[in-house]
Amino acid sequence: MEREKVLTVRDLSITFTTTAGPVHAIRGVNLDLYRGETLAIVGESGSGKSVTVKAAMGILAKNGKVDSGTIEYTYHHDDGTPETVDILKMKKKDIRRHINGKRIAMIFQDPMTSLDPTMTIGKQIMEGMIWHYKTPKEEAYKKAVSLLKEVGITDAEARMGNYPHQLSGGMRQRVVIAIALACDPELLICDEPTTALDVTIQAKILELIQRIQKERRISVIYITHDLGVVAKVADFVNVMYAGRIVETGTINEIYYEPAHPYTWGLLSAMPDLDTNDHRLYTIPGSPPNLLHPVTGDAFAPRNIYALKIDDRAEPPMFKITDTHYAATWLLDPRAPKVEMPAELKARIQRMKKEAK
Amino acid sequence: MSEKTPLLQVKNLKQYFKVSNNYTVRAVDGVTFDIYPGETYGLVGESGSGKSTIGRSIIRLYNPTEGQIIFDGTDISGKLDKKATAALRTQMQMIFQDPMACLNPRKKVGEIIGEGLDIHHLYANRKERQDKIDRILAKVGLAPEHADRYPHQFSGGQRQRVGIARALIMNPKLIIADECISALDVSIQAQVVNLMKDIQEETGTAYLFIAHDLSMVKYISDRIGVLHLGHLLETGTTEEIFAHPVHPYTRSLLSAIPSPNPVVEKSRVAESYDYATSGLDYNAGSLHQLEGTHQVWGTDEDVARWLAK
Ligand SMILES: Nc1ncnc2c1ncn2[C@@H]1O[C@H](COP(=O)(O)OP(=O)(O)OP(=O)(O)O)[C@@H](O)[C@H]1O
Ligand SMILES: Nc1ncnc2c1ncn2[C@@H]1O[C@H](COP(=O)(O)OP(=O)(O)OP(=O)(O)O)[C@@H](O)[C@H]1O
Ligand code: SF4
Numbered sequence: 001m002e003r004e005k006v007l008t009v010r011d012l013s014i015t016f017t018t019t020a021g022p023v024h025a026i027r028g029v030n031l032d033l034y035r036g037e038t039l040a041i042v043g044e045s046g047s048g049k050s051v052t053v054k055a056a057m058g059i060l061a062k063n064g065k066v067d068s069g070t071i072e073y074t075y076h077h078d079d080g081t082p083e084t085v086d087i088l089k090m091k092k093k094d095i096r097r098h099i100n101g102k103r104i105a106m107i108f109q110d111p112m113t114s115l116d117p118t119m120t121i122g123k124q125i126m127e128g129m130i131w132h133y134k135t136p137k138e139e140a141y142k143k144a145v146s147l148l149k150e151v152g153i154t155d156a157e158a159r160m161g162n163y164p165h166q167l168s169g170g171m172r173q174r175v176v177i178a179i180a181l182a183c184d185p186e187l188l189i190c191d192e193p194t195t196a197l198d199v200t201i202q203a204k205i206l207e208l209i210q211r212i213q214k215e216r217r218i219s220v221i222y223i224t225h226d227l228g229v230v231a232k233v234a235d236f237v238n239v240m241y242a243g244r245i246v247e248t249g250t251i252n253e254i255y256y257e258p259a260h261p262y263t264w265g266l267l268s269a270m271p272d273l274d275t276n277d278h279r280l281y282t283i284p285g286s287p288p289n290l291l292h293p294v295t296g297d298a299f300a301p302r303n304i305y306a307l308k309i310d311d312r313a314e315p316p317m318f319k320i321t322d323t324h325y326a327a328t329w330l331l332d333p334r335a336p337k338v339e340m341p342a343e344l345k346a347r348i349q350r351m352k353k354e355a356k
Numbered sequence: 357m358s359e360k361t362p363l364l365q366v367k368n369l370k371q372y373f374k375v376s377n378n379y380t381v382r383a384v385d386g387v388t389f390d391i392y393p394g395e396t397y398g399l400v401g402e403s404g405s406g407k408s409t410i411g412r413s414i415i416r417l418y419n420p421t422e423g424q425i426i427f428d429g430t431d432i433s434g435k436l437d438k439k440a441t442a443a444l445r446t447q448m449q450m451i452f453q454d455p456m457a458c459l460n461p462r463k464k465v466g467e468i469i470g471e472g473l474d475i476h477h478l479y480a481n482r483k484e485r486q487d488k489i490d491r492i493l494a495k496v497g498l499a500p501e502h503a504d505r506y507p508h509q510f511s512g513g514q515r516q517r518v519g520i521a522r523a524l525i526m527n528p529k530l531i532i533a534d535e536c537i538s539a540l541d542v543s544i545q546a547q548v549v550n551l552m553k554d555i556q557e558e559t560g561t562a563y564l565f566i567a568h569d570l571s572m573v574k575y576i577s578d579r580i581g582v583l584h585l586g587h588l589l590e591t592g593t594t595e596e597i598f599a600h601p602v603h604p605y606t607r608s609l610l611s612a613i614p615s616p617n618p619v620v621e622k623s624r625v626a627e628s629y630d631y632a633t634s635g636l637d638y639n640a641g642s643l644h645q646l647e648g649t650h651q652v653w654g655t656d657e658d659v660a661r662w663l664a665k
C-alpha cells in the first residue's frame with residue numbers, strides 16, 4: 001500500500017530569548033510521519049522533544065521564535081479531498097478553529113496545565129465535542145462517560161462532577177487522554193502520556209490507543225523516555241539530542257542495531273531486570289548548554305568514541321539502510337571502525353535470543 | 357529482623373475524603389509499615405491506590421482519619437506543637453509528583469531552592485547560602501545560571517530536578533519522593549537515582565520512594581510495599597517480592613513491566629487481575645508472615661491457596 005504523508009517537518013529551528021541570551025533549542029529538525037503509523041521521539045530531558053511537537057500544533061511560548069523551517073500537515077476535508085498546509089504559516093485563530101483538538105490532538109506532559117482547575121472534568125471532556133462538532137449535550141455526556149470508562153476510571157458517572165484536584169495524578173492524566181480522544185483526531189501527539197500511570201493501567205491505555213489507531217488509521221507520535229513503552233508501540237524511532245535528530249530508524253533497527261554513540265548510551269542506561277548491578281550506567285557529563293553556539297558534534301564532549309573532526313564539524317546524516325540514518329562521524333568511510341560497548345552488545349544478543 | 361528502631365512507623369493509617377454527602381473516597385484504608393534509618397522503602401501500586409495520599413498524610417498535609425504515625429520517636433498523627441512542626445518541616449521533605457504545582461511560578465529557581473534555608477536560618481551569610489545553592493544545583497545536574505530562571509522556562513525533567521534540589525538542600529532524615537523520577541528520561545533517571553543513592557550513603561537519609569516504574573523501584577529499594585485500593589497487600593525485601601510474589605495483584609503488576617525488547621514486547625500479554633471478579637475481599641483477612649520479612653494480606657484460605665501454587 002502507498003504510504004500517505006501526514007506530517008513533514010523540514011529544517012525546523014527555534015530560538016528562545018532569555019535574560020541570559022538566546023537559547024537555540026531546536027537546530028534543524030526533520031521528521032516524517034505517515035498515516036496509520038506510530039513514531040516515537042526519545043532523548044534526554046531538554047533535548048527539544050516537547051518544543052518540536054508543540055510547534056507542530058502551532059503552540060510556541062511568547063519568547064520563542066521560529067528561525068527557519070516548514071511543518072507540512074496533510075488532512076482530509078469532509079468530502080475526502082486532501083489538503084496540505086504549512087502550520088508555521090497559518091494564523092493562530094485558524095489553527096485553533098480547524099486543526100487543534102479536532103484534527104491534531106495532544107496529550108500534554110503536564111496534565112494540570114491542560115486542565116482547567118475551576119471546571120468539572122465532565123464539562124472539560126464534553127467541551128471540544130460541543131465546540132468543534134456541535135454535538136448535542138446528552139450525546140456528548142454519554143460519550144464522555146464511556147471515554148472515562150475506557151481509560152480505566154471506575155465510577156465514571158460519579159467522577160464526571162469532580163474537579164481536577166480531587167483526582168490522583170494518574171487519574172488526571174487519563175482525563176487528559178479522554179479529552180484528546182473525544183474529538184476523534186487524525187493525528188494524536190502524546191507527550192509522556194503514561195509517565196504518571198502504573199504498568200497495568202499504562203498497558204491498558206496503550207492498548208486503547210493502539211485499538212483506536214487500527215480502527216481509524218490515525219497517526220500517533222509518542223514522546224516518552226520509557227524505552228519499554230517505545231518497544232511496545234512504535235514503528236519508527238527518532239533519537240533527539242541537543243535540538244537535533246541524531247538517529248532515525250525502524251524500531252528493530254534502533255533497538256538491535258543502534259549506530260549513534262548517544263543511542264548506545266540511552267540503551268545502556270535502561271535498568272535491566274535480569275542483572276543485579278549496583279550502579280546504573282549513565283552517560284557521562286551533561287547535555288550542552290544551548291545558550292552557547294554548538295560547534296562540531298554536540299555530543300562529542302561526552303563521547304568516548306569522539307574523533308578529531310567531531311570538534312570542528314557537525315556530522316551529516318549517514319545512511320545505513322533505506323530507513324536507518326545516524327548523524328555520527330563514526331559512520332564516515334574514513335573513520336576507524338568502532339564497535340558499541342561490549343556490555344550493550346551482550347545485552348542486545350540476549351534480547352535477540354529471547355525474541356526468537 | 358534487626359533490633360534497630362524504625363525511623364518511621366505507620367500503624368493502621370486511614371485517610372478518607374468526603375467528596376459529597378453520599379460519596380466518600382477511602383483513599384487509604386488501614387495501612388501498616390515501618391521505614392528504618394538509611395533505608396529505601398518503595399511503595400508501588402496502581403494509579404489511585406493511595407500512594408501519594410500516604411505520603412501526604414505522613415508529612416501532615418492532611419489530618420489522618422485514623423491510625424498512628426510515629427516519626428523519630430514522636431507521635432505526629434495528632435495535633436502538632438510548634439517544636440514538632442519545625443522538626444517535621446526540616447527533618448522530613450517531600451518531592452512532589454507534580455513539579456509545577458509546588459514551584460511558585462513568580463519566583464526564580466534560586467529563591468525556590470533557598471526558601472527552606474531562609475525559613476529555618478540555615479546559613480551564616482549570603483555567600484554560604486549561595487554556595488549551598490550552587491552545590492546542590494550542580495549535584496542535580498543543573499548549571500549555576502539556571503538559578504536565575506523561572507520554573508516555566510525549564511523542560512519537564514529540569515523542573516523535577518529543581519524539586520529534588522529543594523528537598524536535598526535541607527539534609528532531612530526522611531525524603532518522601534513521590535514519582536520524583538517518572539518525568540525524567542532514562543539517562544537522567546539513572547543519574548538521579550545514582551545521586552539519591554550517593555546522598556543516602558553520605559548522609560544516611562531514608563527514602564519513601566513512591567513510583568510505578570517497577571524496574572527503577574527494584575533497583576533503588578531495600579524493601580517494597582504493594583498497594584491496591586488503599587490496602588497494603590504485600591511487603592518484603594525487593595528480592596522477596598520480585599523472586600516470590602505471592603498475592604495475585606503483585607503477580608499481575610510484575611508481569612506488566614514492559615520489556616525494552618521490541619519483538620518480545622509486541623507479542624506479550626500480561627497476567628490480568630480484576631478485583632471485582634477476583635473473589636477477594638480486602639477488608640477481610642490479616643497480614644500473614646511468610647519467610648524473612650515477607651508479609652502478605654489475605655484470609656487464611658486465600659494465602660494457603662496462593663502458597664500452594
Ligand atoms: N519558554 C522557554 N524559554 C526558554 N527556554 C525554553 C522555553 N521552553 C523550552 N525551553 C528550553 O528548550 C529546551 C527544550 O525543551 P523541551 O521542553 O522541548 O525539552 P524536552 O525534550 O521535552 O525535555 P523533557 O523530557 O524534560 O520534557 C530546553 O533546554 C528548555 O530549557
Ligand atoms: N483532596 C482529595 N479529595 C478527594 N479525593 C481525593 C483527594 N486526594 C486524593 N483523593 C482520592 O484518593 C484516591 C487516592 O489518590 P492518590 O493521589 O493517593 O493516588 P496515587 O496512588 O498517588 O495515584 P497516582 O499513581 O495516580 O498518582 C483517589 O481515588 C483520589 O481521587
Ligand atoms: S500538576 Fe503539574 S506538573 Fe502538573 S503542571 Fe501542574 S502543574 Fe505542572
Ligand SMILES: [Mg+2]
Binds near residue numbers: 051511512
Ligand atoms: Mg518535554
Ligand SMILES: [Mg+2]
Binds near residue numbers: 168170407409453534
Ligand atoms: Mg500519586
